[in-house]
Amino acid sequence: MPNPSQCPACGAPxxxxxxxxxxxxxxxWCFSVTIDPAVLEALPAELRNQACLCPRCAQVxxxxxxxxxxxxxx
Ligand SMILES: [Zn+2]
Numbered sequence: 001m002p003n004p005s006q007c008p009a010c011g012a013p014x015x016x017x018x019x020x021x022x023x024x025x026x027x028x029w030c031f032s033v034t035i036d037p038a039v040l041e042a043l044p045a046e047l048r049n050q051a052c053l054c055p056r057c058a059q060v061x062x063x064x065x066x067x068x069x070x071x072x073x074x
Contacts, residue, residue, distance in 0.1 A: 004051045005019040007052070009047075033067070039057070
């Protein structure tokens with residue numbers, strides 16, 4: 001059973017808010033980005049939907065930087 005708080009691809013903390021009961025009510029970083037389906041398909045099937053990728057493996061570092069530079073809220 002993979003650790004839900006670790007990236008299944010590299011083992012780094014995935015900082016998924018849903019994996020931690022203390023932060024589960026907060027939206028995860030993954031809600032604000034678009035993950036390339038090819039990245040998910042590259043994972044072994046048994047690891048998919050078990051744990052979140054870390055932002056780096058999900059290849060969304062750039063999207064997160066942009067979101068931080070322009071916080072949502074219109
Ligand atoms: Zn990773």
